[in-house]
Amino acid sequence: MLLVLSEEHKEHLGFLSEVDPAVVGEFGRIAVEFLKKGSNPKIYEGAARKLNVSSESIQHGVEGLMYLLTESSKLMISEVDFQDSVLVLGFSEELNKLLLQLYLENRKEIRQILSKLGPSLPHYHNLEWRLDVQLASRALRHQVKPTVTLKLHLEDGAKRSAHVLQTDPATLQHLIHELERALTELKSSHCRRILRNIK
Amino acid sequence: MRFRFCGDLDCPDWVLAEISTLARISSVKMKLLCVQVIKDLLDEGIDYDKVSKLTSDAKFESGDIKASIAVLSFILASAAKHDVDSESLSSELQQLGLPKEHTTGLCKSYEEKHIALQEKLRESSLRLGRLEAVNWRVDYTLSSSELKQVNEPTVQLRLQAQDPETDSTQTTTVSITADKFRVLLTELKQAQTMMNALQ
Numbered sequence: 205m206l207l208v209l210s211e212e213h214k215e216h217l218g219f220l221s222e223v224d225p226a227v228v229g230e231f232g233r234i235a236v237e238f239l240k241k242g243s244n245p246k247i248y249e250g251a252a253r254k255l256n257v258s259s260e261s262i263q264h265g266v267e268g269l270m271y272l273l274t275e276s277s278k279l280m281i282s283e284v285d286f287q288d289s290v291l292v293l294g295f296s297e298e299l300n301k302l303l304l305q306l307y308l309e310n311r312k313e314i315r316q317i318l319s320k321l322g323p324s325l326p327h328y329h330n331l332e333w334r335l336d337v338q339l340a341s342r343a344l345r346h347q348v349k350p351t352v353t354l355k356l357h358l359e360d361g362a363k364r365s366a367h368v369l370q371t372d373p374a375t376l377q378h379l380i381h382e383l384e385r386a387l388t389e390l391k392s393s394h395c396r397r398i399l400r401n402i403k
Numbered sequence: 404m405r406f407r408f409c410g411d412l413d414c415p416d417w418v419l420a421e422i423s424t425l426a427r428i429s430s431v432k433m434k435l436l437c438v439q440v441i442k443d444l445l446d447e448g449i450d451y452d453k454v455s456k457l458t459s460d461a462k463f464e465s466g467d468i469k470a471s472i473a474v475l476s477f478i479l480a481s482a483a484k485h486d487v488d489s490e491s492l493s494s495e496l497q498q499l500g501l502p503k504e505h506t507t508g509l510c511k512s513y514e515e516k517h518i519a520l521q522e523k524l525r526e527s528s529l530r531l532g533r534l535e536a537v538n539w540r541v542d543y544t545l546s547s548s549e550l551k552q553v554n555e556p557t558v559q560l561r562l563q564a565q566d567p568e569t570d571s572t573q574t575t576t577v578s579i580t581a582d583k584f585r586v587l588l589t590e591l592k593q594a595q596t597m598m599n600a601l602q
Binding site: 332333334339340342353355365366367368 | 528590597601
């Protein structure tokens, strides 16, 4: 599957052919750092001064590289396809090899970062519980009523929420039974067949 | 195999695996490591520099250091949770393969601090909506827009409690007439007598 690059993108990346391959390697390293930790505009200023070009063209070059890497990693394109897509830019043989190297080395890590960006539901963080016995209330004395109080902590991205629930032991047993049934469902032949095919 | 310190359940596999990691450091260093872990469990802060110095002889990597702290925290917290005496803990750990000197060191630290550990665990047990402060004031209403001579005492109560779901402090202010307040006081005194009878 070939990557189709827009005109603007090609223009931004065109800047890379004007500089040394060593500098392109450095830009590649900066691009990967930015993908992992976020961009730092000060680096553009320093590089612009050293190379005697505007910091805007440096920014475009690095961002163009970042986009190229994320798109290729997202689509998981093969080496051949990557090389064909990059040929369009008209870079030298050495530059093409450098870009391919950059792609292959960092593909797995970029894919890991991209996998965390998808939408997600709140998921389990922690569960606290407590077993109480109600002995008396204002209305009725001499009772014996066991209850289980649960505090379910959920996490959704950066947000934490807590839900307080209360149940009697019989309902809790039923809940446990249903959850164990859900777990044994994983071991059924139907599920195992599907899991084998995915792996 | 059922172990008392695991609450009469099987010992988790990761604990078995990490016990062999623990056996790699000398028993003296392990006792000092236990002291650090107990300090962490009691929320007194753990000194990671000391820990890395203790484990540097056995050339522990960062993964091994984390694993040994985790397994010691588990053993000590679990033993305190299920109120296991130090002899049973000692024999069970030796059954799991921890060498005798390490076990004696661990059990000595446990015995010194197990009451403090249980107190800390009791404090951190689930409690919903703790009452943080009670302020009160008695007013005497002389007159109002409805009636010229009111001459009635009222109590203003301000309760500061913790919201069970968000853990933030919520303030509730109520004003109570003398009769209602008398009823409230009697009922609460009855509840207090019942609580004292239970202690």
